[in-house]
Amino acid sequence: MSTSPPTPLEPLNDPGGEVALSDVRGPSAVGGGWKRFFELLYLISVTEFKKTYFGTVLGYVWSLVRPLLLFAVLLFVFTKIFRLGSTVPNYPVMLLLNIVLIGFFQEATNNAVTSVVGQEAIVRKTQFPRLVIPMATVLTSLLNLGMNLIAVVIFMLVYGVDPTWTWLFLPLLIAILFVLTSATSLLLSSLYVRFRDIAIMWSVVAAALFYGSPILYPFDPEVVPTLEPYQSVMAINPLTPFFAQVRHWIIDPTAPTAVEAVGGWTHMIAPTAIFVAICVAGVWVFSRAAPRVAEEL
Amino acid sequence: MATPSSTDTATEAPGQQAGVLRPVDAPVVIEARGIDKTFRIPSHRIDSFKERMVHPFARVEYRELRALRDVSFEIRQGEFFGIVGRNGSGKSTLLKILASIYRADAGTIRMAGQPAPFIELGVGFNPDVSARENIVLNGVMMGLSQREARRRVDAVLDFAELEEFADLKLKNYSSGMMVRLAFSVMLQSDAEILLIDEVLAVGDAAFQQKCRDVFHEMRNAGRTIVLVTHDMTAVENFCHRALLLHDGELVHIGEPEHVQRQYLRLNFAGADGDSGAAKRVAVPDIHVRLVDSWLENGAGERVTNIEIGEPIRFGAAFEALRDLEQPSFGFHCYSADGLEVFAFNRRLRLEEGQPDRLVEGQRVRIGGTIQNPLMPGRYFLKSWVARLRNPGDLALHGIDVLDFVVFGTDPRRGLVSVDADVDVAPDAT
Numbered sequence: 001m002s003t004s005p006p007t008p009l010e011p012l013n014d015p016g017g018e019v020a021l022s023d024v025r026g027p028s029a030v031g032g033g034w035k036r037f038f039e040l041l042y043l044i045s046v047t048e049f050k051k052t053y054f055g056t057v058l059g060y061v062w063s064l065v066r067p068l069l070l071f072a073v074l075l076f077v078f079t080k081i082f083r084l085g086s087t088v089p090n091y092p093v094m095l096l097l098n099i100v101l102i103g104f105f106q107e108a109t110n111n112a113v114t115s116v117v118g119q120e121a122i123v124r125k126t127q128f129p130r131l132v133i134p135m136a137t138v139l140t141s142l143l144n145l146g147m148n149l150i151a152v153v154i155f156m157l158v159y160g161v162d163p164t165w166t167w168l169f170l171p172l173l174i175a176i177l178f179v180l181t182s183a184t185s186l187l188l189s190s191l192y193v194r195f196r197d198i199a200i201m202w203s204v205v206a207a208a209l210f211y212g213s214p215i216l217y218p219f220d221p222e223v224v225p226t227l228e229p230y231q232s233v234m235a236i237n238p239l240t241p242f243f244a245q246v247r248h249w250i251i252d253p254t255a256p257t258a259v260e261a262v263g264g265w266t267h268m269i270a271p272t273a274i275f276v277a278i279c280v281a282g283v284w285v286f287s288r289a290a291p292r293v294a295e296e297l
Numbered sequence: 298m299a300t301p302s303s304t305d306t307a308t309e310a311p312g313q314q315a316g317v318l319r320p321v322d323a324p325v326v327i328e329a330r331g332i333d334k335t336f337r338i339p340s341h342r343i344d345s346f347k348e349r350m351v352h353p354f355a356r357v358e359y360r361e362l363r364a365l366r367d368v369s370f371e372i373r374q375g376e377f378f379g380i381v382g383r384n385g386s387g388k389s390t391l392l393k394i395l396a397s398i399y400r401a402d403a404g405t406i407r408m409a410g411q412p413a414p415f416i417e418l419g420v421g422f423n424p425d426v427s428a429r430e431n432i433v434l435n436g437v438m439m440g441l442s443q444r445e446a447r448r449r450v451d452a453v454l455d456f457a458e459l460e461e462f463a464d465l466k467l468k469n470y471s472s473g474m475m476v477r478l479a480f481s482v483m484l485q486s487d488a489e490i491l492l493i494d495e496v497l498a499v500g501d502a503a504f505q506q507k508c509r510d511v512f513h514e515m516r517n518a519g520r521t522i523v524l525v526t527h528d529m530t531a532v533e534n535f536c537h538r539a540l541l542l543h544d545g546e547l548v549h550i551g552e553p554e555h556v557q558r559q560y561l562r563l564n565f566a567g568a569d570g571d572s573g574a575a576k577r578v579a580v581p582d583i584h585v586r587l588v589d590s591w592l593e594n595g596a597g598e599r600v601t602n603i604e605i606g607e608p609i610r611f612g613a614a615f616e617a618l619r620d621l622e623q624p625s626f627g628f629h630c631y632s633a634d635g636l637e638v639f640a641f642n643r644r645l646r647l648e649e650g651q652p653d654r655l656v657e658g659q660r661v662r663i664g665g666t667i668q669n670p671l672m673p674g675r676y677f678l679k680s681w682v683a684r685l686r687n688p689g690d691l692a693l694h695g696i697d698v699l700d701f702v703v704f705g706t707d708p709r710r711g712l713v714s715v716d717a718d719v720d721v722a723p724d725a726t
Contacts, residue, residue, distance in 0.1 A: 026400030
């Protein structure tokens with residue numbers, strides 16, 4: 001190695017001048033400014049999305065195959081074996097839409113659980129807004145959902161469901177689900193850093209939610225009389241009024257609204273409170289954990 | 298322990314690097330005050346809910362590791378600033394705190410703008426997408442806007458000489474191509490403050506040379522660079538100033554040469570005992586004191602440097618602070634890189650019937666001439682004193698007796714120049 005002495009520095013433009021210093025507060029959920037946050041979020045989720053859709057020849061087909069196969073099996077079980085489906089108007093359409101919606105929730109949360117730990121290198125070796133990591137997995141799943149919904153809408157029209165103006169509420173419904181999914185993802189991904197059995201526990205809880213929420217059946221005692229004794233308990237689950245409202249707005253305008261299905265406004269308090277609690281807890285736990293994540297890994 | 302503010306920028310060594318204009322008047326761009334960082338390392342970590350349930354009241358016991366304590370410093374615009382220290386001294390932790398990867402437990406850091414940290418090459422590369430997309434992604438991670446990152450893709454590919462592979466997925470890249478790509482992306486950073494870890498110094502000789510060129514370029518462009526390293530040559534070549542950490546404490550800030558010497562001292566003092574800043578300054582069992590040491594030329598005048606090939610004439614005086622039985626004196630010569638070049642040891646030369654001992658207050662004179670095969674460079678002569686002819690029973694831990702520069706030129710390579718009477722002749726066919 002050469003041992004030439006350092007070359008002289010050019011005199012600086014503004015010697016002795018003051019440069020505005022700002023506090024460095026250390027790592028956080030959104031370190032480095034919102035603009036960078038959104039650019040990173042966009043780039044990472046789009047990259048991941050492209051990977052699934054354009055990475056393989058049958059990209060789009062593959063991402064549809066899973067919900068469609070599940071749909072085919074469930075449709076067979078619930079129309080041919082249990083006969084439930086035949087009493088519910090537009091049952092196949094409801095089933096497919098519900099599967100695609102809950103599929104988004106499950107895919108996003110499952111991927112989010114391990115996301116922060118899985119991106120260890122980024123967390124420990126770059127200055128990276130931590131919030132981008134779980135949010136990118138949610139956003140990638142959201143893009144998937146968008147693609148799947150195109151297929152669902154085509155199926156609905158082919159099946160003969162009459163479009164109603166309430167279809168315009170679909171973005172609102174998706175926004176509600178997106179908020180719940182994001183908050184759950186934040187909560188899970190930050191807890192997983194400390195408690196590694198969260199992943200296993202979540203797979204059980206997610207399965208319970210799949211069967212416990214009105215996805216395979218409508219939340220409507222008039223159609224499913226056996227639901228009646230459990231109606232108020234099931235209504236605590238925020239997904240219950242959500243799927244009831246999906247059915248009312250999109251599938252069957254004569255079906256009860258969320259409020260009617262759970263039994264009046266007073267029964268909406270519990271699910272709304274839980275929804276808000278999950279959102280608050282998700283943001284709070286994540287932003288508390290974010291500064292220390294690099295050390296805990 | 299040097300106080301954090303005792304920088305010797307202004308006072309030090311005008312002779313060695315005359316003409317170097319240091320950015321002493323430039324505005325401060327990084328200001329750290331009283332940085333503390335403690336890692337809590339659980340001795341038994343509860344990492345599942347199940348364990349939490351089984352032992353709901355189990356206190357998790359932590360071993361505390363103080364990585365940094367009360368570190369303060371200022372870095373001025375345009376400075377190339379080194380952070381040096383042995384492994385585990387806290388230097389990488391300090392860099393990560395500056396880079397907002399770790400959060401300091403106490404203290405404040407203020408900085409002019411966003412720094413760009415380079416802790417490892419290629420962090421955040423996605424193996425499943427093309428180089429082009431990875432460049433944009435990494436560019437945005439470094440702080441470029443998306444538009445700017447897209448604009449520079451071609452420049453990056455051009456510099457990395459990877460234009461033909463722009464649309465190849467990274468998983469199909471060789472590791473060499475990957476390093477080239479990552480390095481070229483790094484160069485696109487617009488940040489005025491760069492935080493660079495030594496792990497960048499990987500790769501083959503050509504790549505290292507490229508790194509050095511880039512460092513020089515950035516330095517000359519007036520960017521502020523913080524480099525974590527334990528390569529003293531890099532500190533000497535690049536840094537305007539450096540900071541020495543030892544066990545999380547700031548030992549010294551100042552001239553690279555000073556830091557370098559302190560670092561070597563730490564290294565060798567620590568080699569025969571456990572670490573601890575106190576030992577470096579005052580070893581508990583100092584039974585001998587160095588009174589004086591010098592180099593002299595053939596005319597008997599004291600000098601600081603030796604011309605190449607000229608014998609090393611040196612003298613030193615020690616004083617016994619206690620009675621010492623059968624003392625022996627060891628001498629080790631180290632290069633600036635910390636390599637031991639040669640060593641020898643001596644006992645007291647005794648008159649007939651004289652006891653092999655020194656009494657308290659008695660002095661010894663050491664002097665002589667050492668043959669000098671050393672190539673140009675900086676060297677240290679360290680000395681230790683042992684008792685009872687037992688090299689492990691030290692009365693004085695190694696201290697620097699001499700610090701000198703061998704000057705001149707020699708076209709040969711290596712650490713020492715030797716006369717080689719070697720013949721190469723073709724065999725008769």
